[in-house]
Amino acid sequence: MKLPKFYGAILLLTTTLTSFKPADVVYPVYTGTDLGVTYSPKITTFKVWAPAASSVKLRLYAAGLGGQPLQAIDLEKKDHGTWATSVIKNIKNRYYTFQVMQDGKWLLEKPDMYAKAVGANGKRGMVVNLSETNPTGWAIDKKPALKNFTDIVLYETHVHDISVDPNSGIKHKGKFLGLAEFGTKSPDGLFTGLSHIKELGITHVHLLPSFDFATVDETKPLNGQYNWGYDPQNYNVPEGSYATDAYNGNVRIREFKQMVKAMHANGLRVVLDVVYNHTNDTEHSVFNQFAPGYFYRKTANGQYSNGTGCGNETASEMPMMRKFMIESVLYWAKEYHLDGFRFDLMGVHDIATMNALSDALHKYDPTIFIYGEGWTAGDSVLPDSLRATKAHVSQLHQIAAFGDDMRDGLKGGFSDVKSKGFVSAQPGTAESVKFGIAGAVQHPQINYREVNYSKAPWAAQPGQAISYASCHDDNTLFDRLKIANPDASEAEIIKMDKLTNTAVLTAQGVAFLHSGAEFLRTKKGIANSFKSPDSINRIDWHRKAQYKGVYDYYKGLISLRKSHPAFRMPTAEMIQQHLVFKNTGIEGLIAYTLNGNANGDSWKTIMVILNGSTAPQSLTLPAGIWTMVANGYRVSRQGIAKANNSVTLPATTAYILYQQ
Numbered sequence: 001m002k003l004p005k006f007y008g009a010i011l012l013l014t015t016t017l018t019s020f021k022p023a024d025v026v027y028p029v030y031t032g033t034d035l036g037v038t039y040s041p042k043i044t045t046f047k048v049w050a051p052a053a054s055s056v057k058l059r060l061y062a063a064g065l066g067g068q069p070l071q072a073i074d075l076e077k078k079d080h081g082t083w084a085t086s087v088i089k090n091i092k093n094r095y096y097t098f099q100v101m102q103d104g105k106w107l108l109e110k111p112d113m114y115a116k117a118v119g120a121n122g123k124r125g126m127v128v129n130l131s132e133t134n135p136t137g138w139a140i141d142k143k144p145a146l147k148n149f150t151d152i153v154l155y156e157t158h159v160h161d162i163s164v165d166p167n168s169g170i171k172h173k174g175k176f177l178g179l180a181e182f183g184t185k186s187p188d189g190l191f192t193g194l195s196h197i198k199e200l201g202i203t204h205v206h207l208l209p210s211f212d213f214a215t216v217d218e219t220k221p222l223n224g225q226y227n228w229g230y231d232p233q234n235y236n237v238p239e240g241s242y243a244t245d246a247y248n249g250n251v252r253i254r255e256f257k258q259m260v261k262a263m264h265a266n267g268l269r270v271v272l273d274v275v276y277n278h279t280n281d282t283e284h285s286v287f288n289q290f291a292p293g294y295f296y297r298k299t300a301n302g303q304y305s306n307g308t309g310c311g312n313e314t315a316s317e318m319p320m321m322r323k324f325m326i327e328s329v330l331y332w333a334k335e336y337h338l339d340g341f342r343f344d345l346m347g348v349h350d351i352a353t354m355n356a357l358s359d360a361l362h363k364y365d366p367t368i369f370i371y372g373e374g375w376t377a378g379d380s381v382l383p384d385s386l387r388a389t390k391a392h393v394s395q396l397h398q399i400a401a402f403g404d405d406m407r408d409g410l411k412g413g414f415s416d417v418k419s420k421g422f423v424s425a426q427p428g429t430a431e432s433v434k435f436g437i438a439g440a441v442q443h444p445q446i447n448y449r450e451v452n453y454s455k456a457p458w459a460a461q462p463g464q465a466i467s468y469a470s471c472h473d474d475n476t477l478f479d480r481l482k483i484a485n486p487d488a489s490e491a492e493i494i495k496m497d498k499l500t501n502t503a504v505l506t507a508q509g510v511a512f513l514h515s516g517a518e519f520l521r522t523k524k525g526i527a528n529s530f531k532s533p534d535s536i537n538r539i540d541w542h543r544k545a546q547y548k549g550v551y552d553y554y555k556g557l558i559s560l561r562k563s564h565p566a567f568r569m570p571t572a573e574m575i576q577q578h579l580v581f582k583n584t585g586i587e588g589l590i591a592y593t594l595n596g597n598a599n600g601d602s603w604k605t606i607m608v609i610l611n612g613s614t615a616p617q618s619l620t621l622p623a624g625i626w627t628m629v630a631n632g633y634r635v636s637r638q639g640i641a642k643a644n645n646s647v648t649l650p651a652t653t654a655y656i657l658y659q660q
Contacts, residue, residue, distance in 0.1 A: 027051040028292060029319045033327065036114030039127050041090045048098055048112050049320060050290045051081030055101040058085055059109065064095045064119015064126065064247055065219070081291075081552045093250070095124040095543060100162075100290055110289045113324060115234050116331070119218050122212045122234045126249035130335065133253040135261055141337055144203070144267050146367045147512060149400070149463030150439075153558055155202040156471055157515035157539075159210055159229065159242045164534050167541045168192045173413040176210075176242045176255040188545035196544070198266045200551075201519060201558040204369065205263055206271040206342055209474060210256070212237040214280040218246035226537060228472060228530040229273070230310075230344060231280035234330050260337050271340035271369065272332060276316070276325050277348040278308040287314070295321050297381050307348045307380025316353040316632035317382070325349075328359045333364060346372025347389040348380055351396065354388040358397040371466055371510070374401030374458075393440075394460040395583065400510060402466045405453050406436020410469050410500050413452070417475065417527070418485050422503075422612040423456035423496040423587065423652060426484050430590050433610070437592065438579060439508030441572035445581045459509070461572055468512035469500045472529045477501075478520040494520070495572040495652040499610060500552055502654040505557040506567055506608050508575050515539060518554040519547040552633075556635025560656070563637060566598035566606050574599055588613035589649075593622070603658040611649040615626035621657075630656035 030049050038045045050056055059069040073419045075083035088571040097109040111125030118125055146152070163170040163178030167186045170193050172178040184192045191199050216225045218240035229239065238256040240246030260270050280287040282304060287295035297315045303314045307433065315321050316628040332338045341361075346354065374390025382471045385392075390401045404414070407430025407514030412419035422433050429452035438446060439462030440454070448455050459465040470477035481496045482488070488496070497520060505511050512643055514521070523529050526536050544551055550578075561567045569575050578598035582591040594606040611617045627639040632653035634640065649655055 008204070027291065027320075028080040028595055030082050031323075032082075035082070035110050036116065037096070037125065037127055039550040041092070041480075043086050043088050044091050044127055045084065045086045046075065046112075047078070047082055047084040047094070048290055050079050050083055050100045050102075052100050052291065053083065053100045054104075056083040057099045059097050060087075060091065060100070061097070061124055062096040064124045064249070065121070067508075069225040070094070077158055091127050092129055093114045094127050095119050096127065097124050098290075101194065102292065107292070108284060110286050111234060111285045114234050114236060114292065114327075117253060118212060118234050118237050118240070119249055119554050120240060120246045121217065122214070122237065122240070122559045128250050128253070130253070131297070133250050133257065135254060135258045138257060138261060141261050141264055143264050143337065143339055143367070144269055146203070146269065148568065149369055149398075150508070150568040150570050151562075152204050152369060152510045153202040153505075154204045154206050154466070154510065154512040155197060155200070155515060156206040156208070156512065157197075158208040158472065159239075160226065160534075161537050161539050162515060165538045165541050168539070169541075169640065172244065174242065174510075175244060176238070176252070177244065179205075180255075182261045182262065182266065186541040188542065190541070190544050190548075192541050192544075194262060194266060196555060197268060200555055201562060202513065203267070204269045204271050204340060206340075206512075207273060209273045209275055209344075210239050210242060211235055211274070212239050216241045221246070224533060226531055230275050230530065232275045232278070233280055234286070235274075235276070236331055245281070256336060264337070269339035271342055273342045273344060274329065275344040277314055277343075277345045278310040278312050279314070282312040287348065291320070294318060297382055298424050303341075305381040307376040307378050307382070308345055309377035313348050313380060316349040317386070322353045322356065325353060326360050329357060329361055330364060333361060333368060337369070340369035340371075343370070343372030345375070345377055346401070347374055347376040347387045348382070349388045350382060350386045351388050351392055352386075354399055355397045358399050362398060369400070370398065371400035371402070378655055390454070390458050393458050393464050396464070398463070400464045400466055401458070402471075402512075403436050403440055403470060403509065404449055405432050405440070406467055406503070406507065407469050409433045409436065409452055410503055411477065411480055412475060412484050417480060420484050421501045422590075422610075424481065424488075425588055425612055425652075427587055430588065430612070433503060433590060434581060435509045436465070436467050436509070437503065437507045437590070438575055439467070439569075439572075441508075441578060443579065459572075462569060462575060463510060464507045465509035466512050467504045467507040467509045468514075469504050470514040470517060471512070472514065475525065476514065476521045476523050477517050479525050479531070483525065492652065494547075494550060495632065498550065499612065499652055499654050501554060502557060502630070502656075503610055505554075505561050507658065508567070508569055508579065511561065513554075516543070519551045553556065553633070553635060557630070560629065560635055561638060564601050564603060564606065566594040566601035566603065569599045582619075584619060586613070586617055589617045589619065591619055603660060605655045605659045607655075609647070609649055609655045609657075611653050614651050616648050617649050618646055624659050626657040626659055628655060628657045630654065
């Protein structure tokens with residue numbers, strides 16, 4: 001078989017990689033766990049993997065930027081492609097770089113890929129005593145309990161967006177510490193930031209990339225720079241622009257930990273969005289300064305493969321890249337007490353690596369939740385059969401993927417922003433919504449031929465399926481509904497919005513909300529806002545008061561979901577046994593029951609009815625008295641009204657009822 005360039009000895013592939021450039025160098029694989037910097041007050045050891053280097057030089061500096069080296073040290077060549085040296089004195093808080101000579105040429109000065117601390121803009125690594133970065137009480141930090149992955153309600157937010165609004169009432173705007181402040185309120189007297197998230201009732205805060213990314217100048221924090229963070233630079237270090245001091249590498253570490261500790265103390269788990277699939281820069285990346293070409297996939301003609309749409313893609317199947325990814329997530333989980341990881345463009349990674357990574361994380365903590373985008377952004381030279389895509393989720397070990405089938409079934413296809421979905425009365429969309437309601441697992445009542453994307457179930461268990469309608473990508477849900485329905489009134493758009501996330505928050509699987517959706521977040525029609533100004537991206541806290549009714553409805557739905565395990569069945573077998581779709585015979589009307597005290601629920605039978613049509617619809621109820629707990633306007637677990645025989649739903653409305 002044709003092998004990737006710089007093929008490593010333990011690479012395992014199950015198919016021929018016909019698109020890869022044939023191997024011309026075999027590099028040794030290092031299996032030790034001591035790469036990077038190991039500090040103690042008496043001796044600090046530096047060790048890097050640079051298998052084709054002829055020389056490696058370490059330089060120590062007093063500062064993270066500027067100044068001449070305090071010392072330059074040649075590393076010694078060791079086994080399996082490694083180079084190492086030790087400094088026998090206390091060099092805590094010194095900065096450092098490595099420089100590799102290869103093929104007679106000195107490459108760039110860079111930190112090592114395992115760097116745990118850096119100075120401003122990540123140009124130099126920093127020697128730190130990690131134990132001194134722990135906030136008070138860190139040793140007794142306790143993560144909230146989690147029984148099943150289907151109990152999770154995810155809330156995707158951005159460290160900067162959540163606090164930067166002038167009306168946030170948050171002191172540390174745009175900073176890690178902003179998400180550690182409790183009790184903050186807007187001028188309207190309503191909770192913001194951390195207190196708002198807790199009040200809403202979600203279980204997991206998903207932070208957009210908060211490791212050190214490249215395109216925000218940390219030395220100019222006040223000049224309006226912005227990025228989502230999908231431009232990786234130093235993978236194992238928190239982002240400096242989110243710290244109160246980007247120059248001292250200790251500060252960003254301590255403040256990230258303070259944020260995590262505050263969330264844990266308030267009943268929230270923390271998920272980090274990780275971007276191992278590409279680097280911001282290719283030729284100048286830290287990977288290419290130590291083993292040029294090794295960490296990236298290339299085509300047969302030697303070009304960088306571009307399955308990410310970012311000019312390069314990393315080669316997760318290569319032993320040292322696989323090793324790096326696994327050790328990196330374990331480091332974040334252990335050092336920062338993280339509770340989950342969301343993988344950007346997970347489909348670029350190979351199945352074997354993702355499974356090895358999941359196994360390692362779950363050996364350390366079985367409650368860590370792993371999920372990702374089950375697709376690529378372009379064609380990759382990695383064969384489709386090896387990709388960790390949505391279609392292959394059933395082969396993955398306790399890893400979930402986003403359910404775009406339900407997402408686009410509800411609001412319209414992603415490729416045409418003017419297209420409509422179930423909530424705007426688009427015919428032929430109900431089966432895609434039902435696919436998501438069943439948690440993407442096998443269900444006998446779904447006609448898979450009519451599902452928009454997946455013609456077969458892809459989740460082995462519902463904990464592998466993310467139910468959602470919007471995220472940071474593309475338009476907000478509110479904006480998208482307005483674009484697709486230009487003649488609709490705001491009241492009609494609000495009904496579509498609430499119907500959409502009623503479907504999401506009552507579906508099986510793992511529920512996911514985009515930050516601000518609970519009060520109709522708008523980005524003013526800007527979809528790809530990754531570097532748009534605060535006026536587009538910030539959470540506008542006044543909207544919480546403006547759309548308080550919508551907020552209360554979302555909060556009520558989340559409370560209902562958390563209170564009733566029938567909405568959170570952990571196995572496909574339970575769903576097949578207890579979830580029964582009713583044949584309504586009406587286009588745009590979905591009804592189903594959760595029967596038999598599903599998953600130990602106190603309610604014997606729950607009925608969810610979704611009317612996506614533009615007209616009222618009547619539905620005959622099973623015999624007996626039913627208590628309505630949601631009617632499109634409010635949610636009350638104590639009950640809103642009683643019904644028997646039949647109900648008539650207004651247009652674009654959901655009803656939830658139960659029998660004791």
